[in-house]
Amino acid sequence: MAKFCFLLCSVLIFLAISSEARNAPSLATINDSPSNLNRTYTKVCDPQRFSDLGLDMNDFAYCDSSLSYDVRVKDLIDRMTLTEKVQQIGDKAYGVPRIGLAKYEWWSEALHGISDVGQWNSKASFFDDVVPAATSFPCPITTTAAFNQSLWKSIGQAVSTEARAMYNLGHAGLTFWSPNINVVRDPRWGRALETPGEDPFTVGTYAANYVRGLQDIEGIENTADPNSRPLKVAACCKHYAAYDVDNWLGVDRTHFDARVTEQDMLETFVKPFEMCVKDGDVTSVMCSYNRINGIPACADPKLLRDTIRGEWDLHGYIVSDCDSVQVMIDNHKWLSDEPEDAVSQALKAGLDLDCGNYYTNYADKAVVQGKVKEKEIDESLKNLYFVLMRLGFFDGSPKFESLGKEDVCSDEHIELATQAAREGMVLLKNFNGTLPLNTDEIKTIAVVGPHANATNAMIGNYAGVPCKYVSPLDGLSTYAEVQYAMGCVNVMCKNSSLVFPAMQAAKNADATIIVAGIDLSVEAESLDRVDLLLPGYQTELINQVAAVSKGPVIVVIMSAGGVDISFARDNGNVKAILWAGFPGEEGGQAIADVLFGKYNPGGRLPLTWHESSYVDMLPMTSMPLRPVDSLGYPGRTYKFFNGSTVYPFGYGLSYTTFDYSLTSAERSLNIQLNKFQHCRDLNYTDGSFKPPCPAILTEDLQCDDNNLEFEVEVSNTGTVDGSEVVMLYWTPPKGIVESPIKQLIGFQKVFVPAGGSQKVKFQLNACKSLGIVNYRGYHLLPSGGHSIVIGDNLLSFPVGINFEQVN
Template structure:
């Protein structure tokens, strides 16, 4: 086009990103500007601006979903790591960050080959409120702190450029690829009894909003320095999230100091008109509402199709379009989109042996041992013939879960287990929906002929999936009957492997003496079979913990999925949600996980005092107690925002492996508030560390917990408080008393 690009200031790498972005935006006309504000940005050839596809996905590997990525002869596949719920069970920050780094390497390599974009709308950090939610496989479980820590570490792995991880101005930091924490906020109903996510109005208290639904996103922004946030389809208390200035402009940008762009979930702006009928808005009204609220990019065509006429009608100013475009182009400039970065990455960096081995290691680390009657690991000397049975026994695609791409290869459970002995394989069911008992007799015969039986059961995307919430917490149809009858017929020990995202009520198997071992493997990715075989035969000692509560099935009959409350509602008989508020019986609790060895803890100190000196500008707040006699302090609590929050709770725990096998232990740290505070949590995760300890050896783990973050409560007005009184830090059966007092 005979353009001299050096004459364009936006191409000058020596200038600040903001200056370059302004120069680029100022060169465009209004019709040109609006065409850049959908996920398929058309570009402006007259000023050398290329088209760009914003939508790519990298939840647990480069996905085939979106308009950016695609696979062909040049790039036939990419490493497909375990899904997020499986990887979260490892409770290993280092692993989460390394996975992000590997995915971004493959993403950059694919971009250099023309097969994807640089802006990935991952990860999902919504905490799991209800066990029926169809998208649990994409999430990092039910705890908002864990969800945020997972998100921040995965984001750091995706985005950080080595040597430039920290700068005084995070918005000036270069990016390897751009990550996006989604779906903001209070989104966890997809399609339940006719209630659809695209029209659902989530009625949420300020207490739950601050404590649970916003916290992972805050951690993602503040600790992960994420460069994008995606607003969700639903309304929150009547207002579509993508048109809520309090959520977008006030909270994300002003309060959390977010540097990046805000994008709508696909067609969310359209759904404001079509699904929500919000304020009976026209298309021009809707795009104006969203833009004024702080939405920069529309995954869809509503912005490109209607923003220009909205400006012409005086509903929104062109200046507000300029602001959003600058947010978008600063991110592309931080990525080196106009300059060329990471150009040495190419085909050899995709599906590398290093990444394939990392996928196998992630599959192993996320394994959770739920039951072991002194049978696992199986001994290859005693087990020569193995019956491998179940609809997931020869799983391939089912191991990948949701938002998957094309994997480098598959290693199914059947394939991996075949390396350990002679295998007799029977499906037992026609797929995971297991519609009848036709194949059960053949499975029983196989179990009779084998020295041991492995049942690989569970779910796949036909049971739990985006836009598909579950009705119950049971194994589908005849799966239970298959398990019981095979266990009865088996000649040797039976091991049950559950491959699922959400929890399953397998009380019948837990209590069945013929079933000697139970393992949960989530959706373990392309190398999932290797993970299962290595754990079953003892090449790897499992150390994972459940990131969600496994409820008994009658839990779902006690409250509708659409009830957003976390705390029990006695008047309605609602029992409360997540380990933080539910105190009923479970199949397996949050954080549960066994090992082939045993661990014990020793604490150096069990009592810590935290006297906090207040000045005359720091005021005490009241806290409501169940019993007035528990109110012992003249200063019950102080707003966290009024404190410097410099106090730390420092302690060291010695983890002893008292067994005969090397193993990994996840040290889970909980805090418990002073007794009797009304409507407070039972306990909450405030830290965790995965540590390897050789047999008969010990390792010391040091924790330094910020008192404001770890001992905080949220009252019913949405205030974050640090209450005085006796808190507890809980590690397994050990605990530390932390006495917080305020003095003037």
């Protein structure tokens, strides 16, 4: 009987504590005291707030700002019971009122502006009459096409300013689970719009710059103790790792087991995350739903604890994609786990925060059952509350307290969104200099197509409420008189009944602009593509309108992934093609500015545009990047695919022309080896020259001493000012088996006035830029004749790597 009473009392105490925790106050809506129902706070450690709670703040060392974060966080954790602790390690941290700890909602999104995507019943970020909107920048795939690192960082800075302003107004959190930095391995992937494309180096460079823009506070970008470095907001690089299948022909992300070689993991799938952590100093990494070689990504200690926290030294926390712990049990059926087993395995693997409720519901039981130590939970809490300390959640952030409603949707941010959209436009075709259109000659334009009056489609997914929309129709109307005809009801274009009115409009206009493409009904999260074609009757719309148009026809494509528009590329009646991606709230203005020459396009494709037959060559679920000869599968991405394309990675035209010349270059690197540095073998194709010392482990080299410098002069030989993206590729020594065809190792965007020139300098670390990963997972620097290729084979030169043994 005594045992029964003890159990009953324990249950009642647990329920009481849980109820108390779940009703704990958040900072945005603190109304703890009946006399202060409308009082709000922007920091936990406010004396008046503690007084409202009936507490004395001086009794709590975690609020003593004179102490180190280590001491303060330990004091906070030590005050909690086990039950209270587990209530803080889900995305809804319920707080502990009895010790003054406020609740906190960890989930906010800022992929390309502040989003109101989040937990459906309690959004950390939201819009209403107080904050009706936030600036919606172009989707990352479009912004990446600018290949402008300073632009990427500036967008991050603008987004974090709006985030801080909204936080002050009680309308946003401080932790944002963005950006998405998965490499687009397959052109069918539905989430391509969220990503920086198919090249790991570009993806990682974008990640580091955007994260720095979100997180860094000017003047204190680096500190002696990175774990105490103040943050503007906290970013998160996701989804780690080998995640790029959402829902393809019945195969979905919550069941998929990605079978990946160690070579592809290191070279492609985890490389951007390493750059995000090491170069961007991101405060969070999110693990993905899928399994990798049989093990759920969120329960793999090698991926999480050993790599992210150990090898890369993450200064922050690791979070699961939402409900990933539950997915391990319900979908992966991993080891036939019970909830407590899955929770304990995830905690021991290094997963600090569960986006979901499995940690909060089962972690205490897992401790009681002896499946995990309470210390593991303490460690997770330490990682989490260190981040909140750095964000000023406890002490406030005076530097940002003045930000308010006027800092959201500011004119400066809207212009930045417009400029980002302009820079992300990629000119794919311009026959005989058709573009830019001349306002003296073009007085009337027919604007047709399913995206001609696009608004919501321009901002893609993970978007909030934009400040305003400027549709293509709106933007073009500022340059000429417009006659609008839909052509299709929507992008699916299931019938051709509206094609004839579009043809009639084209017959009477000085120029015709067809705005076509796809949208979230075709490519989206949880929706992969099954083909690379324009849907429905869009092809017929373009061909038939082009056949009867009075003036030049320009096709504008809105999409994230590539579309096989070879029919339009080869159609002599289509004079120009412009890819606009998903250009954000100001997309229509940017399109018009480019077409009419206010801005000279300089964007480059961050994805290969494959021919439609590519999808018939291999299943989306085949993970290898290199060709699988035994199955007849081609390679993936520009690094390993050598077939014909609609448009290659890095392609993009301008209204002017550029020439390159090499002004200086180091063409060889002689590295002296000691007796402890041993040569490593490499596989070569038959008949290829094999050096005496094929390669050296990069970890055995003093890589910081092995730098190469190049300087390129870029001349604008045309009559229009313009920006040029100088893209630097590396080609490995001939004959090395399974090495990439070429690989991007650097890029810079430079503005060059007509008739002028600019010098661009590159400094490369040989180990990072000229190294390879072999099939055994070793990072190696090969010897022999490497090649540096600038642009689309506009300029190239050899670089020799020589190893010399010193006794």
